[in-house]
Amino acid sequence: MRVYILTIGNEILLGETLDTNMAEIARGLVEAGADVSGHLTIGDEVGAIARAVRDALAGADAVIVTGGLGPTPDDVTQEGIAEALSVALHVDEEIVARVRERFRRIGRTMPEINVRQAEVPDGAVVLPNPVGTAPGLRMESGRAILYVLPGVPSEMRAILEASVLPEIRARSQAPAPVIHLVRTAGIPESEIAERLAALGGVAGLSLAFLPDPSFGVDLRFVFRGTPEPERADALALARRSLGEAIYTECHGARSAVTLEVALGEALRARGATIALAESCTGGLIAKRVTDVAGSSDYFLGGFVTYANDAKIRDLGVDPALLAEHGAVSEPVARAMAEGARTRFGATYGLSVTGIAGPGGGTPEKPVGLVWLGLATPDGVQARRLQVPGDRRWVRARTAQLALDWLRREARRTP
Ligand code: ATP
Ligand code: MG
Numbered sequence: 386m387r388v389y390i391l392t393i394g395n396e397i398l399l400g401e402t403l404d405t406n407m408a409e410i411a412r413g414l415v416e417a418g419a420d421v422s423g424h425l426t427i428g429d430e431v432g433a434i435a436r437a438v439r440d441a442l443a444g445a446d447a448v449i450v451t452g453g454l455g456p457t458p459d460d461v462t463q464e465g466i467a468e469a470l471s472v473a474l475h476v477d478e479e480i481v482a483r484v485r486e487r488f489r490r491i492g493r494t495m496p497e498i499n500v501r502q503a504e505v506p507d508g509a510v511v512l513p514n515p516v517g518t519a520p521g522l523r524m525e526s527g528r529a530i531l532y533v534l535p536g537v538p539s540e541m542r543a544i545l546e547a548s549v550l551p552e553i554r555a556r557s558q559a560p561a562p563v564i565h566l567v568r569t570a571g572i573p574e575s576e577i578a579e580r581l582a583a584l585g586g587v588a589g590l591s592l593a594f595l596p597d598p599s600f601g602v603d604l605r606f607v608f609r610g611t612p613e614p615e616r617a618d619a620l621a622l623a624r625r626s627l628g629e630a631i632y633t634e635c636h637g638a639r640s641a642v643t644l645e646v647a648l649g650e651a652l653r654a655r656g657a658t659i660a661l662a663e664s665c666t667g668g669l670i671a672k673r674v675t676d677v678a679g680s681s682d683y684f685l686g687g688f689v690t691y692a693n694d695a696k697i698r699d700l701g702v703d704p705a706l707l708a709e710h711g712a713v714s715e716p717v718a719r720a721m722a723e724g725a726r727t728r729f730g731a732t733y734g735l736s737v738t739g740i741a742g743p744g745g746g747t748p749e750k751p752v753g754l755v756w757l758g759l760a761t762p763d764g765v766q767a768r769r770l771q772v773p774g775d776r777r778w779v780r781a782r783t784a785q786l787a788l789d790w791l792r793r794e795a796r797r798t799p
Pocket of ligand 2 (some may be wrong): 453454456460707
Protein backbone atom coordinates (compact mmCIF):
# COMPACT_ATOMS: atom_id res chain seq x y z
CA MET A 386 0.00 0.00 0.00
CA ARG A 387 1.50 3.31 -1.16
CA VAL A 388 0.52 6.35 0.89
CA TYR A 389 1.29 9.98 0.11
CA ILE A 390 1.36 12.66 2.83
CA LEU A 391 0.34 16.29 2.24
CA THR A 392 0.84 18.83 5.02
CA ILE A 393 -0.85 22.18 4.56
CA GLY A 394 -0.03 25.50 6.19
CA ASN A 395 1.73 28.77 5.40
CA GLU A 396 3.40 28.65 8.80
CA ILE A 397 5.23 25.45 7.80
CA LEU A 398 6.48 27.09 4.59
CA LEU A 399 7.61 30.10 6.61
CA GLY A 400 9.66 27.85 8.88
CA GLU A 401 7.66 28.83 11.94
CA THR A 402 5.99 25.47 12.51
CA LEU A 403 8.14 22.37 12.38
CA ASP A 404 6.32 19.69 10.39
CA THR A 405 6.15 17.09 13.14
CA ASN A 406 2.84 15.78 11.76
CA MET A 407 4.64 14.47 8.69
CA ALA A 408 7.15 12.55 10.82
CA GLU A 409 4.45 11.15 13.08
CA ILE A 410 2.21 10.05 10.25
CA ALA A 411 5.14 8.47 8.41
CA ARG A 412 6.20 6.48 11.48
CA GLY A 413 2.63 5.27 12.00
CA LEU A 414 2.35 4.23 8.35
CA VAL A 415 5.63 2.31 8.37
CA GLU A 416 4.55 0.44 11.47
CA ALA A 417 1.21 -0.30 9.80
CA GLY A 418 3.04 -1.97 6.91
CA ALA A 419 2.49 0.77 4.31
CA ASP A 420 5.08 2.47 2.09
CA VAL A 421 5.27 6.25 2.25
CA SER A 422 5.63 7.13 -1.42
CA GLY A 423 6.17 10.85 -0.98
CA HIS A 424 5.49 14.02 0.96
CA LEU A 425 4.73 17.61 0.04
CA THR A 426 4.03 20.74 2.04
CA ILE A 427 1.90 23.47 0.49
CA GLY A 428 0.50 26.81 1.60
CA ASP A 429 -3.09 27.71 2.47
CA GLU A 430 -4.21 28.33 -1.10
CA VAL A 431 -7.21 26.64 -2.73
CA GLY A 432 -5.71 26.17 -6.19
CA ALA A 433 -2.41 24.81 -4.93
CA ILE A 434 -4.16 22.41 -2.55
CA ALA A 435 -6.46 21.18 -5.31
CA ARG A 436 -3.55 20.51 -7.68
CA ALA A 437 -1.48 18.75 -5.02
CA VAL A 438 -4.39 16.56 -3.92
CA ARG A 439 -5.17 15.58 -7.51
CA ASP A 440 -1.52 14.69 -8.26
CA ALA A 441 -1.15 12.75 -5.04
CA LEU A 442 -4.34 10.74 -5.63
CA ALA A 443 -3.16 9.79 -9.11
CA GLY A 444 -0.06 8.00 -7.84
CA ALA A 445 -1.01 6.49 -4.48
CA ASP A 446 -3.42 4.04 -2.88
CA ALA A 447 -4.15 6.51 -0.11
CA VAL A 448 -3.43 10.19 0.59
CA ILE A 449 -3.36 11.73 4.05
CA VAL A 450 -3.83 15.51 4.26
CA THR A 451 -3.38 17.50 7.49
CA GLY A 452 -3.89 21.16 8.36
CA GLY A 453 -6.14 24.02 7.39
CA LEU A 454 -9.43 22.58 8.66
CA GLY A 455 -10.10 25.28 11.21
CA PRO A 456 -12.84 27.90 11.24
CA THR A 457 -10.75 30.94 10.27
CA PRO A 458 -10.68 32.31 6.69
CA ASP A 459 -7.04 31.21 6.25
CA ASP A 460 -8.10 27.57 6.55
CA VAL A 461 -9.12 26.51 3.04
CA THR A 462 -8.31 22.80 2.88
CA GLN A 463 -11.98 21.76 2.45
CA GLU A 464 -12.34 24.13 -0.52
CA GLY A 465 -9.17 22.76 -2.09
CA ILE A 466 -10.32 19.19 -1.72
CA ALA A 467 -13.80 19.93 -3.09
CA GLU A 468 -12.13 21.51 -6.12
CA ALA A 469 -9.78 18.55 -6.57
CA LEU A 470 -12.66 16.06 -6.53
CA SER A 471 -15.03 18.38 -8.43
CA VAL A 472 -17.68 18.19 -5.73
CA ALA A 473 -19.55 20.87 -3.78
CA LEU A 474 -19.32 21.71 -0.09
CA HIS A 475 -22.27 21.37 2.25
CA VAL A 476 -22.76 22.12 5.91
CA ASP A 477 -22.83 18.96 7.99
CA GLU A 478 -25.48 19.69 10.65
CA GLU A 479 -24.23 16.92 12.91
CA ILE A 480 -20.81 18.55 13.10
CA VAL A 481 -22.42 21.94 13.80
CA ALA A 482 -24.45 20.39 16.62
CA ARG A 483 -21.35 18.74 18.09
CA VAL A 484 -19.27 21.93 17.95
CA ARG A 485 -22.18 23.91 19.48
CA GLU A 486 -22.35 21.35 22.28
CA ARG A 487 -18.60 21.59 22.99
CA PHE A 488 -18.91 25.37 23.32
CA ARG A 489 -22.01 25.02 25.53
CA ARG A 490 -20.15 22.71 27.89
CA ILE A 491 -17.48 25.35 28.52
CA GLY A 492 -20.20 27.97 29.09
CA ARG A 493 -19.87 29.79 25.75
CA THR A 494 -22.03 30.13 22.66
CA MET A 495 -20.49 29.01 19.42
CA PRO A 496 -19.32 31.91 17.25
CA GLU A 497 -21.04 31.72 13.86
CA ILE A 498 -17.63 31.56 12.18
CA ASN A 499 -17.31 27.99 13.47
CA VAL A 500 -20.00 26.84 11.06
CA ARG A 501 -17.22 27.00 8.46
CA GLN A 502 -15.57 24.07 10.20
CA ALA A 503 -18.63 21.98 9.43
CA GLU A 504 -18.43 22.57 5.67
CA VAL A 505 -17.47 19.25 4.17
CA PRO A 506 -17.14 18.08 0.57
CA ASP A 507 -20.12 16.07 -0.72
CA GLY A 508 -19.58 12.36 -0.29
CA ALA A 509 -17.22 12.72 2.68
CA VAL A 510 -17.59 10.45 5.68
CA VAL A 511 -16.86 12.23 8.95
CA LEU A 512 -14.16 10.67 11.18
CA PRO A 513 -14.93 11.55 14.79
CA ASN A 514 -12.47 13.79 16.65
CA PRO A 515 -12.39 12.67 20.30
CA VAL A 516 -10.20 15.59 21.44
CA GLY A 517 -11.27 18.70 19.50
CA THR A 518 -13.82 20.35 17.26
CA ALA A 519 -12.32 19.92 13.77
CA PRO A 520 -13.50 16.56 12.42
CA GLY A 521 -11.50 14.30 10.15
CA LEU A 522 -12.85 13.30 6.74
CA ARG A 523 -12.64 10.19 4.59
CA MET A 524 -13.37 10.19 0.86
CA GLU A 525 -12.78 7.91 -2.07
CA SER A 526 -11.56 8.90 -5.51
CA GLY A 527 -11.20 6.13 -8.05
CA ARG A 528 -9.30 3.40 -6.25
CA ALA A 529 -7.60 5.76 -3.81
CA ILE A 530 -8.71 6.75 -0.31
CA LEU A 531 -8.32 10.34 0.84
CA TYR A 532 -8.08 11.10 4.56
CA VAL A 533 -8.20 14.69 5.79
CA LEU A 534 -7.06 15.42 9.35
CA PRO A 535 -6.79 18.62 11.43
CA GLY A 536 -3.36 20.25 11.81
CA VAL A 537 -3.29 20.44 15.61
CA PRO A 538 -0.96 17.55 16.48
CA SER A 539 -3.02 16.08 19.33
CA GLU A 540 -6.18 16.08 17.18
CA MET A 541 -4.35 14.74 14.13
CA ARG A 542 -2.88 11.91 16.25
CA ALA A 543 -6.21 10.97 17.82
CA ILE A 544 -7.99 10.57 14.47
CA LEU A 545 -4.98 8.94 12.79
CA GLU A 546 -4.83 6.24 15.45
CA ALA A 547 -8.57 5.72 15.85
CA SER A 548 -9.70 5.79 12.21
CA VAL A 549 -6.86 5.89 9.68
CA LEU A 550 -4.15 3.44 10.73
CA PRO A 551 -6.56 0.55 11.48
CA GLU A 552 -7.89 0.74 7.92
CA ILE A 553 -4.40 1.04 6.40
CA ARG A 554 -3.19 -1.89 8.48
CA ALA A 555 -6.12 -4.00 7.30
CA ARG A 556 -5.48 -3.10 3.65
CA SER A 557 -1.70 -3.50 3.59
CA GLN A 558 -0.86 -6.73 1.85
CA ALA A 559 2.72 -6.62 3.02
CA PRO A 560 3.05 -8.03 6.51
CA ALA A 561 3.86 -5.32 9.04
CA PRO A 562 7.63 -5.04 9.43
CA VAL A 563 9.30 -6.29 12.58
CA ILE A 564 10.89 -3.29 14.28
CA HIS A 565 13.57 -3.47 16.96
CA LEU A 566 15.21 -0.49 18.67
CA VAL A 567 18.74 -0.61 20.08
CA ARG A 568 19.90 2.45 22.02
CA THR A 569 23.61 3.17 22.45
CA ALA A 570 25.75 5.70 24.27
CA GLY A 571 29.43 6.56 24.26
CA ILE A 572 30.19 5.33 20.76
CA PRO A 573 30.28 7.48 17.61
CA GLU A 574 27.92 6.81 14.74
CA SER A 575 30.76 6.14 12.31
CA GLU A 576 32.26 3.50 14.58
CA ILE A 577 28.89 1.80 14.96
CA ALA A 578 28.55 1.74 11.18
CA GLU A 579 31.97 0.09 10.86
CA ARG A 580 31.25 -2.51 13.49
CA LEU A 581 27.88 -3.34 11.95
CA ALA A 582 29.08 -3.38 8.33
CA ALA A 583 28.30 -7.11 8.06
CA LEU A 584 24.60 -6.38 8.54
CA GLY A 585 24.52 -4.89 5.04
CA GLY A 586 24.05 -8.42 3.72
CA VAL A 587 20.93 -9.27 5.74
CA ALA A 588 18.02 -9.55 3.31
CA GLY A 589 15.01 -7.40 4.18
CA LEU A 590 16.81 -5.38 6.86
CA SER A 591 16.94 -1.62 6.73
CA LEU A 592 18.98 -0.15 9.56
CA ALA A 593 18.46 3.50 10.50
CA PHE A 594 21.02 5.46 12.53
CA LEU A 595 19.37 8.11 14.70
CA PRO A 596 22.03 10.20 16.48
CA ASP A 597 21.25 12.82 19.13
CA PRO A 598 23.72 14.68 21.36
CA SER A 599 21.63 13.97 24.45
CA PHE A 600 20.50 10.46 23.71
CA GLY A 601 23.43 8.87 21.90
CA VAL A 602 22.81 6.89 18.75
CA ASP A 603 19.59 4.91 18.40
CA LEU A 604 19.60 2.07 15.89
CA ARG A 605 16.29 1.18 14.36
CA PHE A 606 16.21 -2.26 12.78
CA VAL A 607 13.30 -2.64 10.35
CA PHE A 608 12.96 -6.20 9.05
CA ARG A 609 10.66 -6.83 6.09
CA GLY A 610 10.13 -10.50 5.39
CA THR A 611 13.36 -11.54 7.13
CA PRO A 612 12.90 -14.99 8.71
CA GLU A 613 13.09 -15.11 12.50
CA PRO A 614 16.44 -16.99 12.75
CA GLU A 615 18.13 -14.36 10.57
CA ARG A 616 16.57 -11.56 12.58
CA ALA A 617 17.90 -13.14 15.77
CA ASP A 618 21.38 -13.56 14.19
CA ALA A 619 21.45 -9.92 13.11
CA LEU A 620 20.55 -8.68 16.59
CA ALA A 621 23.03 -11.08 18.20
CA LEU A 622 25.77 -9.70 15.94
CA ALA A 623 24.83 -6.15 16.96
CA ARG A 624 24.99 -7.11 20.65
CA ARG A 625 28.39 -8.77 20.23
CA SER A 626 29.79 -5.83 18.24
CA LEU A 627 28.50 -3.02 20.44
CA GLY A 628 28.73 -4.68 23.85
CA GLU A 629 28.15 -2.40 26.79
CA ALA A 630 27.57 0.64 24.55
CA ILE A 631 23.98 -0.70 24.35
CA TYR A 632 22.04 0.68 27.29
CA THR A 633 18.62 -0.67 26.36
CA GLU A 634 16.72 -2.36 23.54
CA CYS A 635 13.12 -3.21 22.81
CA HIS A 636 10.66 -4.39 20.19
CA GLY A 637 8.93 -1.54 18.37
CA ALA A 638 10.14 1.86 17.24
CA ARG A 639 10.11 3.78 20.51
CA SER A 640 11.41 3.29 24.03
CA ALA A 641 10.84 5.23 27.22
CA VAL A 642 14.15 3.96 28.61
CA THR A 643 16.59 6.86 28.37
CA LEU A 644 20.23 6.69 29.40
CA GLU A 645 19.35 8.18 32.80
CA VAL A 646 16.65 5.53 33.30
CA ALA A 647 19.19 2.80 32.46
CA LEU A 648 21.67 4.40 34.86
CA GLY A 649 19.03 4.44 37.59
CA GLU A 650 18.27 0.76 37.03
CA ALA A 651 21.97 -0.15 37.28
CA LEU A 652 22.38 1.86 40.50
CA ARG A 653 19.23 0.51 42.08
CA ALA A 654 20.17 -3.08 41.25
CA ARG A 655 23.39 -2.60 43.25
CA GLY A 656 21.94 -0.51 46.04
CA ALA A 657 24.43 2.18 45.03
CA THR A 658 24.04 5.96 45.41
CA ILE A 659 25.52 8.95 43.60
CA ALA A 660 26.51 12.53 44.30
CA LEU A 661 27.50 15.15 41.73
CA ALA A 662 29.97 18.02 41.47
CA GLU A 663 29.24 20.01 38.32
CA SER A 664 30.98 23.02 36.90
CA CYS A 665 30.57 23.61 33.15
CA THR A 666 27.37 21.54 32.92
CA GLY A 667 25.71 23.84 35.48
CA GLY A 668 23.34 21.23 36.89
CA LEU A 669 22.46 19.57 33.59
CA ILE A 670 23.54 16.17 34.86
CA ALA A 671 21.49 16.57 38.04
CA LYS A 672 18.54 17.64 35.91
CA ARG A 673 18.77 14.52 33.77
CA VAL A 674 19.24 12.20 36.74
CA THR A 675 16.17 13.69 38.44
CA ASP A 676 14.07 13.58 35.25
CA VAL A 677 13.54 9.96 36.30
CA ALA A 678 10.71 9.41 38.77
CA GLY A 679 12.01 7.60 41.84
CA SER A 680 15.57 8.88 41.42
CA SER A 681 15.62 9.77 45.13
CA ASP A 682 16.34 6.08 45.67
CA TYR A 683 19.91 6.60 44.45
CA PHE A 684 20.56 10.32 43.88
CA LEU A 685 21.70 11.97 47.11
CA GLY A 686 22.46 15.45 45.77
CA GLY A 687 25.06 17.59 44.12
CA PHE A 688 26.87 20.89 43.97
CA VAL A 689 27.09 23.30 41.10
CA THR A 690 30.51 24.75 41.89
CA TYR A 691 31.22 27.34 39.22
CA ALA A 692 33.68 29.57 41.06
CA ASN A 693 36.98 28.30 42.46
CA ASP A 694 35.89 29.43 45.93
CA ALA A 695 32.83 27.22 45.68
CA LYS A 696 34.99 24.24 44.71
CA ILE A 697 37.13 24.89 47.79
CA ARG A 698 34.26 25.60 50.19
CA ASP A 699 31.66 23.03 49.07
CA LEU A 700 33.87 20.19 47.85
CA GLY A 701 37.03 20.69 49.88
CA VAL A 702 39.25 21.07 46.81
CA ASP A 703 42.77 22.07 47.90
CA PRO A 704 43.42 25.72 46.84
CA ALA A 705 46.98 24.70 45.94
CA LEU A 706 45.64 22.31 43.27
CA LEU A 707 43.58 25.11 41.73
CA ALA A 708 46.55 27.49 41.81
CA GLU A 709 48.95 24.97 40.29
CA HIS A 710 46.80 23.21 37.68
CA GLY A 711 43.79 25.48 37.10
CA ALA A 712 40.13 24.57 37.55
CA VAL A 713 39.97 22.56 34.33
CA SER A 714 42.51 19.88 35.15
CA GLU A 715 42.80 16.25 36.10
CA PRO A 716 43.77 16.82 39.76
CA VAL A 717 40.84 19.22 40.30
CA ALA A 718 38.35 16.85 38.60
CA ARG A 719 39.58 14.06 40.90
CA ALA A 720 39.34 16.23 44.00
CA MET A 721 35.84 17.41 43.05
CA ALA A 722 34.60 13.83 42.57
CA GLU A 723 36.10 12.70 45.86
CA GLY A 724 34.69 15.77 47.60
CA ALA A 725 31.16 15.08 46.35
CA ARG A 726 31.44 11.41 47.28
CA THR A 727 32.62 11.97 50.83
CA ARG A 728 30.44 15.00 51.63
CA PHE A 729 27.30 13.13 50.61
CA GLY A 730 28.45 9.71 51.77
CA ALA A 731 27.61 8.27 48.33
CA THR A 732 28.88 5.14 46.60
CA TYR A 733 29.93 7.23 43.59
CA GLY A 734 30.97 10.84 43.19
CA LEU A 735 30.90 12.20 39.64
CA SER A 736 32.52 15.50 38.69
CA VAL A 737 32.74 17.68 35.60
CA THR A 738 35.00 20.62 34.96
CA GLY A 739 35.54 22.03 31.49
CA ILE A 740 35.55 24.94 29.08
CA ALA A 741 32.16 25.18 27.36
CA GLY A 742 33.11 28.29 25.35
CA PRO A 743 32.83 30.28 23.24
CA GLY A 744 35.40 32.28 25.28
CA GLY A 745 37.91 31.12 27.88
CA GLY A 746 39.98 28.80 25.69
CA THR A 747 43.79 28.85 25.47
CA PRO A 748 46.20 26.86 23.28
CA GLU A 749 46.87 24.44 26.15
CA LYS A 750 43.22 24.34 27.26
CA PRO A 751 41.02 24.86 24.21
CA VAL A 752 37.24 25.27 24.21
CA GLY A 753 35.65 21.85 24.55
CA LEU A 754 38.32 20.50 26.92
CA VAL A 755 36.53 18.70 29.75
CA TRP A 756 37.83 16.65 32.66
CA LEU A 757 35.50 14.14 34.27
CA GLY A 758 36.21 12.59 37.66
CA LEU A 759 34.65 9.47 39.09
CA ALA A 760 35.21 8.55 42.73
CA THR A 761 34.28 4.95 43.56
CA PRO A 762 34.81 2.76 46.61
CA ASP A 763 38.00 1.52 44.87
CA GLY A 764 39.55 4.90 44.18
CA VAL A 765 39.28 7.89 41.89
CA GLN A 766 39.54 7.89 38.10
CA ALA A 767 39.68 10.76 35.66
CA ARG A 768 38.98 11.08 31.98
CA ARG A 769 39.88 13.78 29.50
CA LEU A 770 37.40 14.72 26.75
CA GLN A 771 37.78 17.06 23.81
CA VAL A 772 34.19 17.80 22.82
CA PRO A 773 33.56 19.52 19.48
CA GLY A 774 30.79 22.04 18.83
CA ASP A 775 29.29 25.14 20.37
CA ARG A 776 28.50 25.80 24.02
CA ARG A 777 25.14 24.02 24.00
CA TRP A 778 26.57 21.02 22.25
CA VAL A 779 29.64 20.80 24.55
CA ARG A 780 27.42 20.85 27.62
CA ALA A 781 24.93 18.31 26.25
CA ARG A 782 27.65 15.92 25.05
CA THR A 783 29.53 16.25 28.33
CA ALA A 784 26.45 15.40 30.39
CA GLN A 785 25.76 12.44 28.13
CA LEU A 786 29.32 11.06 28.33
CA ALA A 787 29.46 11.58 32.10
CA LEU A 788 26.15 9.77 32.67
CA ASP A 789 27.29 6.98 30.38
CA TRP A 790 30.61 6.56 32.18
CA LEU A 791 28.78 6.23 35.47
CA ARG A 792 26.29 3.77 33.96
CA ARG A 793 29.08 1.55 32.64
CA GLU A 794 30.92 1.70 35.98
CA ALA A 795 27.76 0.90 37.97
CA ARG A 796 26.95 -2.02 35.69
CA ARG A 797 30.45 -3.45 35.92
CA THR A 798 30.65 -3.35 39.72
CA PRO A 799 29.01 -6.44 41.18
P1 ATP B 1 -7.40 24.86 13.85
O1 ATP B 1 -8.79 24.41 14.07
O2 ATP B 1 -6.63 25.01 15.12
O3 ATP B 1 -7.26 26.07 12.94
P2 ATP B 1 -6.38 23.37 11.60
O4 ATP B 1 -6.77 22.02 11.21
O5 ATP B 1 -6.84 24.51 10.76
O6 ATP B 1 -6.71 23.59 13.11
P3 ATP B 1 -3.90 24.54 11.23
O7 ATP B 1 -4.59 25.86 11.35
O8 ATP B 1 -3.26 24.19 9.95
O9 ATP B 1 -4.87 23.37 11.59
O10 ATP B 1 -2.84 24.38 12.38
C1 ATP B 1 -3.18 24.58 13.74
C2 ATP B 1 -1.90 24.46 14.55
O11 ATP B 1 -1.46 23.10 14.51
C3 ATP B 1 -0.74 25.26 13.99
O12 ATP B 1 -0.64 26.52 14.54
C4 ATP B 1 0.44 24.43 14.36
O13 ATP B 1 0.86 24.76 15.68
C5 ATP B 1 -0.08 23.04 14.36
N1 ATP B 1 0.26 22.35 13.11
C6 ATP B 1 -0.37 22.46 11.93
N2 ATP B 1 0.22 21.68 10.99
C7 ATP B 1 1.24 21.07 11.60
C8 ATP B 1 2.23 20.12 11.18
N3 ATP B 1 2.27 19.65 9.92
N4 ATP B 1 3.13 19.69 12.07
C9 ATP B 1 3.10 20.16 13.34
N5 ATP B 1 2.19 21.03 13.80
C10 ATP B 1 1.28 21.49 12.96
MG1 MG C 1 -6.21 26.75 11.42
